[in-house]
Amino acid sequence: MDFAQEGLRTAVTELAVGNAGLWTAGSSAGTAGYSTPVATAPVRDTVDGKAQSTRLNTAIGGLTAGGTRTTYLAVLAAYQATSDGAVPGRSNRVVLITDGVDQSPGVSRDRVVAQLSAIRDQGKGVALVILGVGETAPDGALTALAEAGGGTYTKVPLTPGLPDAIAAAVG
Numbered sequence: 001m002d003f004a005q006e007g008l009r010t011a012v013t014e015l016a017v018g019n020a021g022l023w024t025a026g027s028s029a030g031t032a033g034y035s036t037p038v039a040t041a042p043v044r045d046t047v048d049g050k051a052q053s054t055r056l057n058t059a060i061g062g063l064t065a066g067g068t069r070t071t072y073l074a075v076l077a078a079y080q081a082t083s084d085g086a087v088p089g090r091s092n093r094v095v096l097i098t099d100g101v102d103q104s105p106g107v108s109r110d111r112v113v114a115q116l117s118a119i120r121d122q123g124k125g126v127a128l129v130i131l132g133v134g135e136t137a138p139d140g141a142l143t144a145l146a147e148a149g150g151g152t153y154t155k156v157p158l159t160p161g162l163p164d165a166i167a168a169a170v171g
Contacts, residue, residue, distance in 0.1 A: 001065050003158065004097055004133070007166025008060045012053050014171050015043045018090060020052070022059045025074030025098075026067035033070030033104060034077055037062070040085060071102040072112045072145075079119055079128055079149055086124040093127040093151065095169045099158075100136045109141050116148035127151035129169045134158045 012020065021040030029035040037059040041052045048055075078094045086092040102109070116128065128149025130142045133156050146153035156165045 001063060003160065003162035004166065005060050005063060007163030008063075008170075009057055010163055010167040011170035012043065012056045012060070014167060015053075018043060019085075019087070020056060020170075022056055023074055023078045024063065025070045027070065028064070028067040029070070029074075032073065032077070033068075034074035040081070065099075068103045069098065069100050070104045071096070071098050072104040072107045072109065075128065075145060075149075076112055076115055079116055079126060083119050083122060083124045083126045086126055088125070091127075092125055093129055093170075094149070095166075096128065096130045096142075096145075097133060097166065098130070098137060098142070099133040101138050102141065109144060113144050113148040116145060120148065120150045125150075130154070131156050131165055131169055133162065 019040050020043045021036060022038040023034055023036050025034045038055050041047050043052050045052050075094065075096050082092055082094050128146050128151035130146045130151065130153045132139060132142045132153065137155060139155060143153040154165065156162055
């Protein structure tokens with residue numbers, strides 16, 4: 001988790017313009033299987049009396065691993081929200097970082113792929129960029145999600161190089 005946090009903090013620092021928010025997924029993220037600890041807002045703005053970058057970095061520091069992986073539920077909600085708020089002429093993307101197989105109850109990969117494709121087909125220009133961390137990341141499933149979301153999948157080892165991969169995906 002330390003490498004992931006370092007990469008996310010670097011990405012927040014390097015974002016000069018644009019909007020950013022933080023979504024988390026898993027059984028500890030609430031009854032929906034995901035939560036939004038920091039709502040999307042311009043990175044350089046002040047929100048509720050705090051700089052958005054400070055809010056993001058505080059939430060990043062509180063990230064923990066563990067619990068049931070509800071990747072499908074989270075990525076679908078984040079992709080829809082990003083599409084709804086997409087800004088023409090800007091880079092609009094969802095970056096998913098995961099290390100294992102989805103465990104969303106009652107949600108199939110085929111259904112999520114179809115829904116992502118339908119959102120992508122609205123033409124808002126949102127890209128789904130996925131980083132699969134470590135050897136347990138399910139390459140086939142994550143590639144299918146990324147392609148349906150108009151983006152890319154990259155397998156990344158859990159090494160000190162992970163922060164650079166995260167910063168590149170976000171930046």
